[in-house]
Amino acid sequence: MSEVREKAALAKSAAQVMNRMTTQQKNEALLAMADALVEQQASIIAANAEDIERGRGNGTSESLLDRLKLTPERIHGIAEGLKQVVELPDPVGLTLESFQRPNGLRVEKISVPLGVIGMIYEARPNVTVDAAGLCLKTGNSVVLRGGSAALASNQRIVEVLRAALESTALPADALQLVEDPSRASVDEMLKLNGLLDVVIPRGGASLIRNVVENATVPVIETGAGICHTFVDAGASFDMASDIAFNAKVQRPSVCNSMETLLLHESFAAEHLRSLADRFLTASVELRGCERTRALVPEAAPVSDTDFATEYNDYIMNIRIVDDLDQALGHIARFGTMHSECIVTENAENAANFMQRVDAAAVYHNASTRFTDGFEFGFGAEIGISTQKLHARGPMGLPALTTTKFRVFGNGQIRG
Amino acid sequence: MSEVREKAALAKSAAQVMNRMTTQQKNEALLAMADALVEQQASIIAANAEDIERGRGNGTSESLLDRLKLTPERIHGIAEGLKQVVELPDPVGLTLESFQRPNGLRVEKISVPLGVIGMIYEARPNVTVDAAGLCLKTGNSVVLRGGSAALASNQRIVEVLRAALESTALPADALQLVEDPSRASVDEMLKLNGLLDVVIPRGGASLIRNVVENATVPVIETGAGICHTFVDAGASFDMASDIAFNAKVQRPSVCNSMETLLLHESFAAEHLRSLADRFLTASVELRGCERTRALVPEAAPVSDTDFATEYNDYIMNIRIVDDLDQALGHIARFGTMHSECIVTENAENAANFMQRVDAAAVYHNASTRFTDGFEFGFGAEIGISTQKLHARGPMGLPALTTTKFRVFGNGQIRG
CATH class of the missing domain: 3.40.309.10 (Aldehyde Dehydrogenase; Chain A, domain 2)
Known part of the structure; x- marks a missing residue:
C-alpha cells in the first residue's frame, strides 16, 4: 500500500473516534499541541534550518526563504494561534433543525465533522499547525500534504504534534503528514474517494488548478482572486x-x-x-x-x-x-x-x-x-472559498462540518 | 461553438437576469409553465409516442417504457407539481447573518441563486419539468441533459415551457435543453467551468460514477444507496x-x-x-x-x-x-x-x-x-445528496442557493 493510501486509511479509522470527542477533549489536545510546539522549538528550528539551507542551495529567493523561516517568535505566534482556536465555539453537535412529522417521526438535523480532510498547500510551515488545529477542533481527521520546500520543518512539527496527542484523548492517527514530496502523492490524494471526504487546496493558481482539474474527491476551491x-x-x-x-x-x-x-x-x-x-x-x-x-x-x-x-x-x-x-x-x-x-x-x-x-x-x-476570516470576526480561517458549493468567502470552523439527519420513530413504515 | 457551450453561455447570460427576479415573477412563470403543459398536452403526448415507439423498436423493456410514457393524467400531475413549487417559500434573498464589526463595517450574509445548474439525468420526462421548476423558482438558470430515450418528449416539453416563459418576466434562455444525445455532450458539460456553477447527476450508478470521475465543475453527488x-x-x-x-x-x-x-x-x-x-x-x-x-x-x-x-x-x-x-x-x-x-x-x-x-x-x-424531501416535509426534492459538501440527504429548494457577503462601509481601509 502506498504511503498516501495507508495514511489516509489510518486517518479514516481515527475519524470514527474523532467524531465522538467532546469539546473539552479537543481543546485539551490543542493546548497540549501548543505547549509541545514551544517546548520542542529548538528541534523544530533545527529542522527548519535544513529546509532553509536546501532552499538557499536551490536558489530560492530571499523573500520566499523568509516566509519559510521559523524563529522562536514565530513558533510562539503559531502556538498562540492554536490557543485562539481553543477559545472558539465548537461547531459540532449543534441541533440546526428539529421538527416532528405528522406520522410521529421526529427529525433532527445536527452538525457533524466532515470526516477526513485532505489539505494540499505550499511553503509556509505555519499552515501545517493552523490546519491541524482547525481540523481537530472540528472533530475531523486531516491528511496534510505540504510543499517539499518545508518538508523537514513539517515532518518535525507533525512529529511533535502527534507526540502531544498521545497524552490526550484524541487519536494521534487523526493527524497525518504525507512525506512523499513527488507530484504523484498529490495526484493520488485527489482520487482517494472513500477515504478522503474533501480536499482543500491552498496555494498558487497552478496548485489550485491542478486540484480542481484532477480531483474526483469533492474540492473546496480557494484563493484565486482577480x-x-x-x-x-x-x-x-x-x-x-x-x-x-x-x-x-x-x-x-x-x-x-x-x-x-x-x-x-x-x-x-x-x-x-x-x-x-x-x-x-x-x-x-x-x-x-x-x-x-x-x-x-x-x-x-x-x-x-x-x-x-x-x-x-x-x-x-x-x-x-x-x-x-x-x-x-x-x-x-x-x-x-x-x-x-x-x-x-x-x-x-x-x-x-x-x-x-x-x-x-x-x-x-x-x-x-x-475579505478575511479574522476581519469578519470568525476568529479563524481555513481559507477563502471561491466556489459556490458548501462555503463561499472566508471559511471559519463551521465550513469544516457537514450535517446528519437523525430520525426517531416507534415503528413507522412508509405506505 | 458546440451546442452545449452555446446553450450554457445563453443560460449564463440569463442567470444575470434570473437573480433579480422577484418571488412573484418567478411564481407567475411557474404557473404559466404549468398551464402551458396542460394546454399543449396533445403535442407532448404525440412527441412522447415517438419515444415510446423508438424504444419499443430498440427492445426497451415494458417497465422502462411505462416509466417513459406520458398520459393526460401524468401531465396533469406534473403540472400540479409545478403549482406545488409555487406554494413553497422562496429561499433567495434571505439575510442569513448580519453583524457590525468594530471598525464600523456592516456585513450581511444573504442567500443568492447558485447561477447556472447543469442537470444530467435519465429516462423519465417528468424530471425535465421538475428540475426546470425547482431551478427557476430558486432564481437559477438550468441546462438540462436528459436521456436519449426521452429526447423527443423532452424537446417538446422544453419548447412548450420556453414559449410559456416568453409571456413572463423570466428570460426563456434560463431554460436550456441539450439535444445532442451522444456521450460527448455529457463529457463537455462536465468540464464547463466558468459557465456551469454545479452539475447534479440523477440516475443509475454508472451515470453518477461517470460524472463524479470526470467533472471539473463542482458536483452534488446523488443517489447511490446501499x-x-x-x-x-x-x-x-x-x-x-x-x-x-x-x-x-x-x-x-x-x-x-x-x-x-x-x-x-x-x-x-x-x-x-x-x-x-x-x-x-x-x-x-x-x-x-x-x-x-x-x-x-x-x-x-x-x-x-x-x-x-x-x-x-x-x-x-x-x-x-x-x-x-x-x-x-x-x-x-x-x-x-x-x-x-x-x-x-x-x-x-x-x-x-x-x-x-x-x-x-x-x-x-x-x-x-x-429519506425523501417530501417525507421530510420539504415540499420538493431535487435529489438526495450522498456527499458531505453543501447539502446532505434530501435536498429541498435551499440546496439550490449559495450565499454572498455584502459589506457596507464609509471608507474603511485595512491597516
Missing part, C-alpha cells in the same frame, strides 16, 4: 483614492488585493491624473486602456490577458468605463467571484452593484482587503 | 419485521430501500426463520452468511461483492453479527452513507448507533424509506 474596484461618477476623491490604494498596495501578494481599477469616465477626467501619481509614487506599474493612456502616458497598454491575470504584485490595470453597466460587464467577464468593490455616493448604483455582482463578497465604500 | 437495517438483541419482532419488510419490499428500485439486513445473533436465533419466510413469500431472493444459511437453507451464499451492490431489486443480503460493533463495522465498510437504521429497545445502543453511523440519515425504529 478583484476590482469601481469608482463611480461623483465619488469622493479622497475615499476612492484611499480605498483603491489600500486594495492594491497594502499587501499585493494576497488574493483579496485589487488587480484592476475601473473608473467612471467623469471621475477619470477629473481625478485619474492625481490618482495615478499616487500609485506611481508607490512604484506601482500601471497598465491602462487607451483612454487611460491618453491621461496617463506612463501606463503601458493593457491586454485582455492582463485583465485575466492575478498579479499578486505591484502592478495594476486601469480601465475607464462609460457607466456602471460597463463596469459590471467587465467584472462578470474577468472577475473570479472573490471580492468586488464600488465606491459611490449614488445609492441606486450602490444597490445595483451589491445585487448584481456575483462574488463571495461585494463592498460598498470599503477596501476588498477585508 | 442501506442497512440492523435488528438488535431484544428488538420487538413485529416492529423489526415490519420495518425491514417495508425497507426492502415497498419500493426496491429506489435508493433509500434496504439491501442488507443485519441481525444480532440472539434475535436471529429466535426469529430469523419466520422473518425469512415473510421475505420468501414476497418472492425476495435471499443471500446469506454461513450462520444465516444454517437457519435458512433457501438463502444463497453471500459475497463481499453482494454486500457492495445496490440491487434496486427483490434481492436481499442477510448477515448475522455478534453485536452492535460488528454491525457498525459492516455499515462503515459497505454503506454508501445514505440511510441506515437500527431497530432496538436498548437506549444506549440506539444512541451509539445514531451517533456513530456516518450517513445522511440515521433511523431509530423507522424504515429507511423515509
Whole structure:
C-alpha cells in the first residue's frame, strides 16, 4: 500500500473516534499541541534550518526563504494561534433543525465533522499547525500534504504534534503528514474517494488548478482572486483614492488585493491624473486602456490577458468605463467571484452593484482587503472559498462540518 | 461553438437576469409553465409516442417504457407539481447573518441563486419539468441533459415551457435543453467551468460514477444507496419485521430501500426463520452468511461483492453479527452513507448507533424509506445528496442557493 493510501486509511479509522470527542477533549489536545510546539522549538528550528539551507542551495529567493523561516517568535505566534482556536465555539453537535412529522417521526438535523480532510498547500510551515488545529477542533481527521520546500520543518512539527496527542484523548492517527514530496502523492490524494471526504487546496493558481482539474474527491476551491474596484461618477476623491490604494498596495501578494481599477469616465477626467501619481509614487506599474493612456502616458497598454491575470504584485490595470453597466460587464467577464468593490455616493448604483455582482463578497465604500476570516470576526480561517458549493468567502470552523439527519420513530413504515 | 457551450453561455447570460427576479415573477412563470403543459398536452403526448415507439423498436423493456410514457393524467400531475413549487417559500434573498464589526463595517450574509445548474439525468420526462421548476423558482438558470430515450418528449416539453416563459418576466434562455444525445455532450458539460456553477447527476450508478470521475465543475453527488437495517438483541419482532419488510419490499428500485439486513445473533436465533419466510413469500431472493444459511437453507451464499451492490431489486443480503460493533463495522465498510437504521429497545445502543453511523440519515425504529424531501416535509426534492459538501440527504429548494457577503462601509481601509 502506498504511503498516501495507508495514511489516509489510518486517518479514516481515527475519524470514527474523532467524531465522538467532546469539546473539552479537543481543546485539551490543542493546548497540549501548543505547549509541545514551544517546548520542542529548538528541534523544530533545527529542522527548519535544513529546509532553509536546501532552499538557499536551490536558489530560492530571499523573500520566499523568509516566509519559510521559523524563529522562536514565530513558533510562539503559531502556538498562540492554536490557543485562539481553543477559545472558539465548537461547531459540532449543534441541533440546526428539529421538527416532528405528522406520522410521529421526529427529525433532527445536527452538525457533524466532515470526516477526513485532505489539505494540499505550499511553503509556509505555519499552515501545517493552523490546519491541524482547525481540523481537530472540528472533530475531523486531516491528511496534510505540504510543499517539499518545508518538508523537514513539517515532518518535525507533525512529529511533535502527534507526540502531544498521545497524552490526550484524541487519536494521534487523526493527524497525518504525507512525506512523499513527488507530484504523484498529490495526484493520488485527489482520487482517494472513500477515504478522503474533501480536499482543500491552498496555494498558487497552478496548485489550485491542478486540484480542481484532477480531483474526483469533492474540492473546496480557494484563493484565486482577480478583484476590482469601481469608482463611480461623483465619488469622493479622497475615499476612492484611499480605498483603491489600500486594495492594491497594502499587501499585493494576497488574493483579496485589487488587480484592476475601473473608473467612471467623469471621475477619470477629473481625478485619474492625481490618482495615478499616487500609485506611481508607490512604484506601482500601471497598465491602462487607451483612454487611460491618453491621461496617463506612463501606463503601458493593457491586454485582455492582463485583465485575466492575478498579479499578486505591484502592478495594476486601469480601465475607464462609460457607466456602471460597463463596469459590471467587465467584472462578470474577468472577475473570479472573490471580492468586488464600488465606491459611490449614488445609492441606486450602490444597490445595483451589491445585487448584481456575483462574488463571495461585494463592498460598498470599503477596501476588498477585508475579505478575511479574522476581519469578519470568525476568529479563524481555513481559507477563502471561491466556489459556490458548501462555503463561499472566508471559511471559519463551521465550513469544516457537514450535517446528519437523525430520525426517531416507534415503528413507522412508509405506505 | 458546440451546442452545449452555446446553450450554457445563453443560460449564463440569463442567470444575470434570473437573480433579480422577484418571488412573484418567478411564481407567475411557474404557473404559466404549468398551464402551458396542460394546454399543449396533445403535442407532448404525440412527441412522447415517438419515444415510446423508438424504444419499443430498440427492445426497451415494458417497465422502462411505462416509466417513459406520458398520459393526460401524468401531465396533469406534473403540472400540479409545478403549482406545488409555487406554494413553497422562496429561499433567495434571505439575510442569513448580519453583524457590525468594530471598525464600523456592516456585513450581511444573504442567500443568492447558485447561477447556472447543469442537470444530467435519465429516462423519465417528468424530471425535465421538475428540475426546470425547482431551478427557476430558486432564481437559477438550468441546462438540462436528459436521456436519449426521452429526447423527443423532452424537446417538446422544453419548447412548450420556453414559449410559456416568453409571456413572463423570466428570460426563456434560463431554460436550456441539450439535444445532442451522444456521450460527448455529457463529457463537455462536465468540464464547463466558468459557465456551469454545479452539475447534479440523477440516475443509475454508472451515470453518477461517470460524472463524479470526470467533472471539473463542482458536483452534488446523488443517489447511490446501499442501506442497512440492523435488528438488535431484544428488538420487538413485529416492529423489526415490519420495518425491514417495508425497507426492502415497498419500493426496491429506489435508493433509500434496504439491501442488507443485519441481525444480532440472539434475535436471529429466535426469529430469523419466520422473518425469512415473510421475505420468501414476497418472492425476495435471499443471500446469506454461513450462520444465516444454517437457519435458512433457501438463502444463497453471500459475497463481499453482494454486500457492495445496490440491487434496486427483490434481492436481499442477510448477515448475522455478534453485536452492535460488528454491525457498525459492516455499515462503515459497505454503506454508501445514505440511510441506515437500527431497530432496538436498548437506549444506549440506539444512541451509539445514531451517533456513530456516518450517513445522511440515521433511523431509530423507522424504515429507511423515509429519506425523501417530501417525507421530510420539504415540499420538493431535487435529489438526495450522498456527499458531505453543501447539502446532505434530501435536498429541498435551499440546496439550490449559495450565499454572498455584502459589506457596507464609509471608507474603511485595512491597516
